[in-house]
């Protein structure tokens with residue numbers, strides 16, 4: 220993208236995210252759903268219709284956010300509507316509600332990417348982490364869907380995903396084995412983001428040697444079984460410097476919350492407009508988006524951008540990257556309060572006092588330099 224586009228924006232976003240619902244049928248222990256006060260909403264179908272002009276031009280559409288997309292009563296209508304347009308569609312689900320009918324639609328309408336969040340390869344740990352979930356049911360749903368794919372002659376690109384933490388990291392090589400056996404194209408691990416102090420000891424930042432060893436072992440297992448293993452960088456192996464990187468998202472992404480309000484990107488809390496009362500064009504070319512484009516890569520970026528270390532690449536050696544203890548999480552009651560006080564935070568630098576955290580939580584840091 221040329222610099223001349225900086226303040227004007229592109230005609231259309233490349234990625235449109237529809238947070239179909241922010242309600243969930245599970246309460247996974249590490250998830251913000253368990254520790255934040257969400258303002259629950261189901262996206263009205265009209266939001267999809269309003270996005271038709273942008274859907275003609277986008278490249279990708281995601282149908283998930285905070286919540287379980289398959290829980291929406293009209294999920295299939297939404298999926299069918301979006302699938303009339305050119306973008307590739309991406310669904311991430313906990314898999315509990317994937318039934319034969321949904322499977323048929325995914326195959327018939329050529330869903331491009333299907334991700335299953337699973338976190339563990341065995342029932343006891345899965346059911347412990349994914350509270351309210353049922354390991355056998357999810358595995359059964361995936362196996363049935365694979366059979367449907369085989370008889371339908373089409374299968375989306377499929378991934379399993381695990382949030383990597385102390386309680387499941389040692390089972391990750393088995394998670395790779397299970398994923399291969401379930402016919403996945405890829406198995407992915409993402410670092411735990413800590414939303415609540417009770418989870419801080421689960422962060423692998425405090426278990427670096429163990430994590431590095433498991434990463435090596437898992438990559439080996441994946442290679443043997445012919446499945447792609449997608450894991451974060453090992454600790455201490457060189458990485459991009461921490462801090463703000465040039466960010467393209469406000470020119471590329473349009474994130475629609477379940478309530479119809481629009482944010483600049485998935486990590487942003489700030490509201491750019493409201494699709495219940497405005498058109499796509501009004502929001503995309505409106506002042507809040509333009510202001511974000513003017514400031515995101517400036518010397519005084521918005522506070523949330525100054526703090527954001529997720530853009531493109533997570534810096535695994537920066538403890539700050541794992542901690543969101545005070546993060547209000549968008550579309551929660553805490554976020555409304557935060558927005559009112561955001562000016563005070565405008566120049567916040569994204570850094571964490573390791574000694575303070577250590578003292579506060581009584582941590583022994585294994586393998587931390």
Ligand SMILES: C[S@@+](CC[C@H](N)C(=O)[O-])C[C@H]1O[C@@H](n2cnc3c(N)ncnc32)[C@H](O)[C@@H]1O
Nearest residue numbers: 249250284285286287311312313336382411412
């Ligand atoms: C919030 S969920 C929404 C979609 C769906 N409910 C699911 O579980 O796949 C999106 C992804 O965030 C992951 N996730 C939840 N809590 C997390 C945390 N504390 N740190 C990192 N990822 C987390 C989930 O495991 C899932 O892969």
Ligand code: SF4
Nearest residue numbers: 243245247250286313
């Ligand atoms: S299923 Fe997804 S949204 Fe629901 S609690 Fe678990 S991780 Fe969070």
Ligand code: SF4
Nearest residue numbers: 466468484486524527
């Ligand atoms: S810096 Fe982060 S929060 Fe700001 S627009 Fe980019 S991705 Fe979003």
